Amino acid sequence: MKLISGGICAAKGFKASGVHCGIRKNRTKKDLALIVSDVPASAAAVYTTNLVKGAPLLLNMRNLSDGKAQAVICNSGNANTCNANGIQIAKEMCKLVSEATGIPANDVVVASTGVIGQPLDITPIADGMAELTANLSYEGSNDAATAIMTTDTVSKEVAVEFEINGKVCRMGGIAKGSGMIHPNMATMLVFITTDCAIAPDMLQKALSGDIKNTFNMVSVDGDTSTNDMVTVLANGMAGNEVITEENQDFTVFMKALNTLTVNLCRMIAGDGEGATKLLECVVTGADDEETAKICAKSVICSSLLKAAMFGADANWGRVLCAIGYSGASVDVTKIDVSFKSNKGIITVCQNGAGVPFSEEKAKEILLEKEIDILISVGEGEFSATAWGCDLTYDYVKINGDYRT
Amino acid sequence: MKLISGGICAAKGFKASGVHCGIRKNRTKKDLALIVSDVPASAAAVYTTNLVKGAPLLLNMRNLSDGKAQAVICNSGNANTCNANGIQIAKEMCKLVSEATGIPANDVVVASTGVIGQPLDITPIADGMAELTANLSYEGSNDAATAIMTTDTVSKEVAVEFEINGKVCRMGGIAKGSGMIHPNMATMLVFITTDCAIAPDMLQKALSGDIKNTFNMVSVDGDTSTNDMVTVLANGMAGNEVITEENQDFTVFMKALNTLTVNLCRMIAGDGEGATKLLECVVTGADDEETAKICAKSVICSSLLKAAMFGADANWGRVLCAIGYSGASVDVTKIDVSFKSNKGIITVCQNGAGVPFSEEKAKEILLEKEIDILISVGEGEFSATAWGCDLTYDYVKINGDYRT
Numbered sequence: 080m081k082l083i084s085g086g087i088c089a090a091k092g093f094k095a096s097g098v099h100c101g102i103r104k105n106r107t108k109k110d111l112a113l114i115v116s117d118v119p120a121s122a123a124a125v126y127t128t129n130l131v132k133g134a135p136l137l138l139n140m141r142n143l144s145d146g147k148a149q150a151v152i153c154n155s156g157n158a159n160t161c162n163a164n165g166i167q168i169a170k171e172m173c174k175l176v177s178e179a180t181g182i183p184a185n186d187v188v189v190a191s192t193g194v195i196g197q198p199l200d201i202t203p204i205a206d207g208m209a210e211l212t213a214n215l216s217y218e219g220s221n222d223a224a225t226a227i228m229t230t231d232t233v234s235k236e237v238a239v240e241f242e243i244n245g246k247v248c249r250m251g252g253i254a255k256g257s258g259m260i261h262p263n264m265a266t267m268l269v270f271i272t273t274d275c276a277i278a279p280d281m282l283q284k285a286l287s288g289d290i291k292n293t294f295n296m297v298s299v300d301g302d303t304s305t306n307d308m309v310t311v312l313a314n315g316m317a318g319n320e321v322i323t324e325e326n327q328d329f330t331v332f333m334k335a336l337n338t339l340t341v342n343l344c345r346m347i348a349g350d351g352e353g354a355t356k357l358l359e360c361v362v363t364g365a366d367d368e369e370t371a372k373i374c375a376k377s378v379i380c381s382s383l384l385k386a387a388m389f390g391a392d393a394n395w396g397r398v399l400c401a402i403g404y405s406g407a408s409v410d411v412t413k414i415d416v417s418f419k420s421n422k423g424i425i426t427v428c429q430n431g432a433g434v435p436f437s438e439e440k441a442k443e444i445l446l447e448k449e450i451d452i453l454i455s456v457g458e459g460e461f462s463a464t465a466w467g468c469d470l471t472y473d474y475v476k477i478n479g480d481y482r483t
Numbered sequence: 484m485k486l487i488s489g490g491i492c493a494a495k496g497f498k499a500s501g502v503h504c505g506i507r508k509n510r511t512k513k514d515l516a517l518i519v520s521d522v523p524a525s526a527a528a529v530y531t532t533n534l535v536k537g538a539p540l541l542l543n544m545r546n547l548s549d550g551k552a553q554a555v556i557c558n559s560g561n562a563n564t565c566n567a568n569g570i571q572i573a574k575e576m577c578k579l580v581s582e583a584t585g586i587p588a589n590d591v592v593v594a595s596t597g598v599i600g601q602p603l604d605i606t607p608i609a610d611g612m613a614e615l616t617a618n619l620s621y622e623g624s625n626d627a628a629t630a631i632m633t634t635d636t637v638s639k640e641v642a643v644e645f646e647i648n649g650k651v652c653r654m655g656g657i658a659k660g661s662g663m664i665h666p667n668m669a670t671m672l673v674f675i676t677t678d679c680a681i682a683p684d685m686l687q688k689a690l691s692g693d694i695k696n697t698f699n700m701v702s703v704d705g706d707t708s709t710n711d712m713v714t715v716l717a718n719g720m721a722g723n724e725v726i727t728e729e730n731q732d733f734t735v736f737m738k739a740l741n742t743l744t745v746n747l748c749r750m751i752a753g754d755g756e757g758a759t760k761l762l763e764c765v766v767t768g769a770d771d772e773e774t775a776k777i778c779a780k781s782v783i784c785s786s787l788l789k790a791a792m793f794g795a796d797a798n799w800g801r802v803l804c805a806i807g808y809s810g811a812s813v814d815v816t817k818i819d820v821s822f823k824s825n826k827g828i829i830t831v832c833q834n835g836a837g838v839p840f841s842e843e844k845a846k847e848i849l850l851e852k853e854i855d856i857l858i859s860v861g862e863g864e865f866s867a868t869a870w871g872c873d874l875t876y877d878y879v880k881i882n883g884d885y886r887t
Binding site: 127128129130131132158160161162163194195196197300302303304305381382383386387389390392394395396397399400401402403404407409411428431432433470471472474475476477478479 | 531532533534535536562564565566567598599600601704706707708709785786787790791793794796798799800801803804805806807808811813815832835836837874875876878879880881882883
C-alpha cells in the first residue's frame with residue numbers, strides 16, 4: 080500500500096479533463112470536468128442525507144441503479160438545485176457527454192456544485208463539450224480536480240497503489256470540499272477511480288462501509304450540502320480476479336479505499352473555508368464506537384473550540400463542554416484532554432479537572448498548522464477520529480457574500 | 484400587560500446590588516451581584532442539559548428542592564466549573580450571603596459565569612460582601628444586571644406589570660447571554676423576580692413550560708454552556724390569592740412570564756457574541772409543533788445562513804438547505820421563504836424554487852438590524868419561532884482568545 084501520484088488517472092484506463100466553459104464569469108477558473116473510463120465500469124455512490132437533494136443526484140440514483148457507469152461530468156459555479164428545470168438540465172449534461180463520447184447517457188454520472196436556487200444554463204456546457212473531450216488525457220487528473228473547485232484554495236488529489244493476487248492495482252481520487260461540510264452526509268464531491276475488478280454490489284458495500292469512519296467524520300461548518308456525493312468507478316483493467324465476496328482481496332481493497340479517503344478527509348478539513356489549521360480529534364477509551372464518534376464529532380463541531388484553536392488558546396473547558404452537550408453517555412470525571420502537534424504534546428485536563436500546564440508551551444503547540452486533540456473518556460476499548468478546522472475571520476468573509 | 488422599567492426591582496420587596504470585588508482584573512467591570520427578597524419566596528429553576536454542570540448548579544438543585552429561596556448571588560469572570568473544589572466554593576458563597584443577611588444558606592441561589600476549569604478564589608468575594616450588601620437597593624437592578632455580564636455588550640433588563648384578581652403584580656428579569664447559547668438547554672443565566680403569590684410547584688410548572696418556546700429556541704453559536712440556569716423567585720408581596728392550580732390566574736401569570744422571557748430572548752440573541760443583527764425565524768404551516776421547531780432552530784443555527792445575513796445576502800438556498808438537513812419531515816416542494824425588516828418584505832422562494840426578486844430591495848431589507856426570516860412549510864396549522872444572530876468577524880475575534 081503506497082501513495083503515488085496521478086490522482087484519478089493513476090488507475091489504468093481513466094482519462095480526465097477540465098476546462099473553462101463559461102458558467103463562471105472568471106475566465107481563469109475552470110468550471111467543467113470530465114472523467115472517462117476506456118471500458119464500462121462497476122459503479123457505486125453515496126449521497127447527501129439532506130432532504131433537499133440536487134437534481135443531478137436524483138438523476139444519478141436512477142442511472143446508477145444498474146451498478147454501471149463509464150463517465151463523470153461535473154460543473155462548478157452552479158449547484159443546479161432548487162430550480163424549475165434541474166432534472167432536465169442534468170439529463171442534457173449526460174446526453175452531451177454521450178454524443179461526444181459514444182457512452183450511453185445512463186452510464187454518465189452527473190454532478191454540479193455552486194450556488195443553490197439559480198437556473199443552470201446548458202449553453203456554455205454544450206459549447207464547451209468539444210474542448211472538454213478534446214482535452215481528455217491520461218494525465219488530466221489535476222485539470223479535473225481544478226475544475227470542480229468552488230471556494231477550495233487548493234485542488235485535492237490522491238492516489239494509492241496496492242496488490243491483489245499478484246496484480247498491481249491503483250486507485251485515485253479527487254475532491255472538492257471547503258464549506259458546507261458536516262458529518263452524516265455522504266459528503267462533499269469526491270470522484271474515485273480504480274482499475275481493480277470488483278462487482279458493483281461489493282463496491283457499494285466497500286464505499287458505504289468506509290464513509291462511516293471517514294467522510295461522515297469530517298466537519299467544517301455544521302452545514303450539510305444538498306449536492307454532496309461520493310462515487311467510485313472500478314473498470315477492472317488491472318486484471319485481478321473480480322472481487323465478489325468479503326474475502327481477503329476485499330479486505331485489501333477496503334484498506335486501499337480507506338487510505339485514499341482518510342487522505343482526502345484531511346485535505347478537505349484542512350482546506351475548510353477560511354481554515355488556517357487542520358484539527359484531528361481522537362477519542363479513545365469509550366465503551367462503544369458510537370459514543371466515541373459522538374464525542375469526537377461534537378468537539379470538532381464546536382464553534383467555540385474552533386475559534387479557540389484559531390487563537391491558539393488551550394481553552395480545554397470548551398472540549399469538556401462539547402462532550403457534555405453531545406448526548407454521549409460518559410463520566411465527565413474520567414475525561415483526560417491533551418493537545419498535540421509537531422511541537423510536542425501537553426496534557427491540560429485529567430479526570431475532568433484542569434491540571435497545571437505551561438501556557439507558553441501550549442501556545443507553541445497550538446500555533447502549528449495541524450493540531451491533534453486527544454481525548455480519553457474512560458477505560459473502554461473503543462475509539463473514533465473526526466476531522467475539522469478552525470473558525471476564522473475568513474470563514475465569515477467567504478460566506479458573508481458568496482453569491483456576489 | 485404592560486412593559487415597565489425597574490428590572491428585577493420592579494416587583495415589590497426585591498433589592499439588588501452589583502460591585503467589583505476583584506475576580507476580574509479590570510476594576511471598572513462589576514463582577515459580583517446580589518438579589519434579596521424582603522421575605523422568603525417560592526422558587527423554581529431550570530438548568531443546562533449539559534452533562535458537565537457547573538458546581539453552583541449542583542448545589543442549587545439540592546437547595547431548591549424545597550421550592551423556597553430568598554436571595555441570589557452571582558459572580559462573573561469565573562464559571563467555578565471543572566475544578567477540584569467547586570462545590571465547596573459555591574457553598575461558601577451561600578454561607579457568606581447568609582452571614583451578611585441572616586438568610587439561611589440553603590435559601591440562597593448561587594451562580595457563576597466565565598471561564599471553565601480554573602479554581603475560583605473565595606477571597607475577593609468574601610472581601611466584597613460588605614460593600615455588596617451595603618449597596619442593596621430597591622433601585623439596584625441595573626447594578627446587578629451589569630455585574631453578571633461576561634462578553635455581553637449591553638446589560639439586559641425587562642419588567643412587566645399585570646393584574647391578578649384586582650391586584651397589581653409585577654415581574655422583572657435580568658439576563659446574561661452573549662455566547663455559548665443554544666436551544667435545548669435551560670439557558671444562559673436569567674434571574675426573574677415577581678411579587679405575585681404562586682405555589683412553588685405551579686411556579687416550576689410555569690417556568691418549565693415557558694422555556695420550551697423561549698430560551699430553548701435561542702441560538703447564538705450552537706454551544707451549550709455548563710452553567711446555564713433560569714431561576715424565578717416569587718415573594719407573594721402583591722397580595723393576590725396564591726396561585727395553586729391551572730386556573731385563569733395561572734394563565735395570566737404564564738402570559739406575563741412569556742412576555743418577559745420573549746423580550747429577554749430577543750435581547751440575548753441580538754447581543755450574541757459579535758452579532759450585528761437579531762434574526763427571528765418564524766416557521767408556519769407545519770403539521771405539528773415539533774416539526775416547526777426543528778425547522779426554525781436548524782435555520783437559525785446554520786453558520787452559512789448566519790454569515791449570509793451578516794453580509795446582507797439574500798442567499799435563501801441556505802434556508803432550504805438547513806431545513807433539508809434538519810431531520811424534519813417536510814415536503815421541500817411546498818416551502819416558501821420571505822425576508823422581512825423595517826424596510827419591507829420580499830419573497831425569494833416559492834414551492835421550493837427561486838422566484839425572481841429585486842436584489843437591490845433584498846439588500847435594503849437585509850441591511851437592517853432586525854431581520855425576520857419567514858418560512859411556510861406547507862398547509863398545516865402549527866408554527867414556531869426561534870431567535871438568533873448573524874455570524875461575524877467579531878464572533879471569531881471574541882472567542883479566538885477569550886481567556887487572555
